[in-house]
Amino acid sequence: MARDARTAAILELVDAIPRGRVMTYGDVARTLGIASPRLVGQVMARDGHEVAWHRVVLATGRPADHLVAEQCARLAEEGVPLCGRRVDLAAARWLPGSAARTSGVEGR
DNA sequence: AGCCTGACAGATA
DNA sequence: GTATCTGCCAGGC
Secondary structure, eight states: OOOOHHHHHHHHHHHHOOTTOBEEHHHHHHHHTOSOHHHHHHHHHHHGGGTTGGGEEOTTSOOOTTTHHHHHHHHHHHTOOEETTEEOHHHHBOOTTOTTSSSGGGOO
16 A cells, blocks of 8 residues: 555545544645645545545535435535535635534534 | 655636 | 636546
């Protein structure tokens, strides 16, 4: 396995996402200083089975085509603002440091 | 060693 | 909003 600083950082950040919030692959990658959102997905596919992978969604606010059911169910359970099959990134998008506003739905 | 594939994102048309 | 091209990192063959 990778065990690289990048891989560890990805898993750590994903695992650090609070309940009821989500992050896009691009946001996670940029936050870690990585220029490849694919790495996030790759890491999730290999070692993401032990982290909150379901809190990571596509930039379109929609989970991976393989995880739509799983993602949607888990996110709904955690109180993530879902817009049909999509996540309301406007309220659910979480950035490290901006964790102040716990539940985005009330955020403001 | 090199080539291909893979949980994507962003820009352009 | 959809479709296409490119960029990028790591793993498998």
